[in-house]
Amino acid sequence: MFLDKAKIYVKGGDGGDGLVAFRREKYVPEGGPAGGDGGNGGDVIFRVDEGLRTLIDFRYQKHFKAARGEKGRNKSQHGAGADDMIVKVPPGTVVIDDDTQEILADLTRHGQQVIVARGGRGGRGNTRFATPNNPAPEIAENGEEGEERWLVMELKVMADVGLVGFPSVGKSTLLSVVSAAQPKIGAYHFTTLTPNLGVVDVGDGRSFVMADLPGLIEGAHQGVGLGHEFLRHVERTRVIIHVIDMAGTEGRDPFDDWLKINEELKLYSAKLEERPQIVAANKMDMPEAEANLAEFSRRLAETHPETRIVPISAVTKSGVQELLYKAADLLATIPEMPLVEDLVDLSERKVYKLEAKDEEDYVIRRENETFVIDSPSIEKLIKRTNFSTQESVTRFARILRKKGIDQALRERGAQDGQTVRIGDFEFEFVERE
Structure with a gap:
């Protein structure tokens, strides 16, 4: 059966969580932090296989999720990164983002490949947060979520x-x-x-x-x-x-x-x-x-x-x-046609400078009595923060303060006890004494 159009869901693997751990060997008092980083999640990669001539396989399997990275380990051992998920597609496949209708890739040559969903980075373990002022931090990051999107695949047959x-x-x-x-x-x-x-x-x-x-x-x-x-x-x-x-x-x-x-x-x-x-x-x-x-x-x-x-x-x-x-x-007499469109470089990971002082990458708006902060970098920070430890909460508050968000909320009329929402995360605004 020939099928030349399909819609599928792809998701990169989530990164593994970092670990809070300490050295506990005999005769090593106050051994210090020993929590390793989590491993990176796997990417979802489309690779051209010249043996395929139809998208029929995508009629029966519509969800492709790469594996998650392993969690960090003690003794400063990092978790293993997950293997990439390779999805074989026929030559002539055009990959389109369903939300933006942007052409992500035009795959025509055998072996050509493109990353369509990048896996998340692993979270950092507490060994990464040790400083002279805090030599034994109880801070570790959650793994970053993998990218996810719905894709439309269109096959244009390759014929002379x-x-x-x-x-x-x-x-x-x-x-x-x-x-x-x-x-x-x-x-x-x-x-x-x-x-x-x-x-x-x-x-x-x-x-x-x-x-x-x-x-x-x-x-x-x-x-x-x-x-x-x-x-x-x-x-x-x-x-x-x-x-x-x-x-x-x-x-x-x-x-x-x-x-x-x-x-x-x-x-x-x-x-x-x-x-x-x-x-x-x-x-x-x-x-x-x-x-x-x-x-x-x-x-x-x-x-x-x-x-x-x-x-x-x-x-x-x-x-x-x-x-x-x-x-x-x-x-x-006709040269090979340049059939390949410019590929979107999906392999470049977006890294947000979470603690930059001079970047105002947020917008504050008000919905009734709730203050809403729109900021991709802070939403990313929230997902990576483990709020189960006081040190992690303190670090999160410190980053917001360094970004100037505390002051910006005051200037917009925020008072003690009012609700602030960032993405799906809500907390109360507390005026420092």
């Missing part, structure tokens, strides 16, 4: 040649006679509902991948019919073979068909208008095909004289070999 055209013009039949692919063939519209890929052996040592893509109709660029489900796959092809029913078996004008399909391609993406194209004048074994081809060639020469026309019959295989030669020759 794409077959386009109206429904029932013979695209599937053509692919079936030039490759080992077995697409569904029928005498009705939209027989092909998903792309079919086949490897074409030209016969002179050359080969290429051909894709039979679902049929187009007018308005496809706006999503009519199979619309965008088809058009996004055309973007990957280096050469377009435009299959035309030259016999006009359904009463349509072949040249009018050619104009309409190209207009849909151009309206969807201006780049497709510049894509090299070969016209496969199909069904030449049928009546009126020769007369229609002469008129088609005349009109095409007036507007697009550079476009190649190859008369064929996919049923009798007449002219098919010549079409393959022309496609292979054209591919040889």
Whole structure:
């Protein structure tokens, strides 16, 4: 089963908690702190596997969570970091953040990979907080939470040649006679509902991948019919073979068909208008095909004289070999297309300077009698602070004071006993004596 779109949830592993511990060896009085750091959580990494051709696996598994780092240990031993979670995806996968609709990665080459959810850092143990003034701190940090997000994955098939055209013009039949692919063939519209890929052996040592893509109709660029489900796959092809029913078996004008399909391609993406194209004048074994081809060639020469026309019959295989030669020759003149978009560098960890004195990275607002502080760095600090020890609470209060938040709350009218909220954390404002 072919699936070219999926929505999944990814979460990096949480970091392990730091440990509060002290040396307790015999004959070592007041041995000092010995709590180790927690290990880092695992990353969720997408890696391209050229053996995959569909996103069907993501229909049955939609949640991917990396493992958590181990907690810190005594004797100053650090917890082990968790292994990364490797998720294999097919070449041609576009990764989109569901919330922002930002393209995070365009994965096309075998082995290419990108981190889509970074694991959290491990919390620091109490050995990290020892100072001359406090040689035996009872402070340790919680592990940082791993990044999480919903992703939309879209697959754009990777093919050298794409077959386009109206429904029932013979695209599937053509692919079936030039490759080992077995697409569904029928005498009705939209027989092909998903792309079919086949490897074409030209016969002179050359080969290429051909894709039979679902049929187009007018308005496809706006999503009519199979619309965008088809058009996004055309973007990957280096050469377009435009299959035309030259016999006009359904009463349509072949040249009018050619104009309409190209207009849909151009309206969807201006780049497709510049894509090299070969016209496969199909069904030449049928009546009126020769007369229609002469008129088609005349009109095409007036507007697009550079476009190649190859008369064929996919049923009798007449002219098919010549079409393959022309496609292979054209591919040889086209350099590999720069298909890869700029990747968002998700690997850079955001490190907030929690105790910087000169940074005002917060906004204070009021909701009725509650003062609300919006600050990503302080919310991060709260999640890493273990409020079960008095020293950790004191350290948290000291950081807020150094940031100037105490004074800012006073200036906005905060009084002793009023509620202050930061994220999901609430506490009372206490005026120092």
